[in-house]
Amino acid sequence: MASGAVVSSSISSTAARRLHNQSQLSNHSISIGESLNFTDSFSLSSSTINPLITITYFNISLSQENQQLILNSYSSCRRLIEHMKQIVGIQQDETIDLIDNEGKLKELGTHFDDYASQFLTARSTYYVLKVEVDSTTGEKRYIPNFNIDQLDQKLNTILTNALNTLNRSASKPKRPTGTLRQNVVSQSLFNTTQSKTKRTSNKK
Structure with missing residues (x-):
């Protein structure tokens, strides 16, 4: 079994309707990425349970409407991040991360060589953040790479508060x-x- 590849999975019409009904977005479109070679990852007929996750994002060069993509997290964090950057339209030298429905930052960039499935829960939805790093101070600023106004009010509030907290803590002066x-x-x-x-x- 070869590991380390990211698979953008297509889904059946039944599964698509289920995800459509469960979506918390005002725009319920689902963007499915181009499928990669499954032999580069693992056999779907194996007993391994597919750790599929959903990411929410927008590709600013195409639209500011939120899109959803189903990904296989059975890969290294490095490979998953690289693949997400391609889909989202972010340069490889830029930094991104994911935040969950509870406003918890996943910090995938600190676990490059570990399996992303260790930090991401199967069948959960995550939201793409762009991370800007101040080259002088090293402080990080987290910017949503999705349209937060398209989320329902409860989720909007949770993620807005979480981002405000993250950005406040990032800008606090460090103790000498x-x-x-x-x-x-x-x-x-x-x-x-x-x-x-x-x-x-x-x-x-």
Whole structure:
């Protein structure tokens, strides 16, 4: 069994209707990517349960309407991310991630060589985020690569709050650590010593 390939799976009309009925989007269209060679991943006739997930996104060069794509998460996080970038229309040197219905960031980029199925739950829906990294500070900013206004009100609120929290925590000033912290402590001790010296001099 060869592993590591991502499969964009087509679905039957019955399954499509089921997903259509369960969709939480105002636009219920389902975008199915081009199928890859299944032998590059695993045999559908095997006893392995397909860990299929659904991603929600829009390809800004085509439309800002939300689309859904069913993917096989039985691959490395690296391969899954690369494949999603192709579908979503994001450059390979840019960074993306997924967030779930509860507003939890999956941080796939920190698990490149692990199976994505370890971090993504089968038959769940995830939402594509673009991650902008400040080259100077290393701070991250998470931007939805889907139209959040097309989600139902409850989900819209959950994801909006989650993104606000993520972006606030990313922009918080970091506590000084290592050498920088030592310098801050040394400067503080130096200032304290100077103050004591001045007080002693005044008393004389």
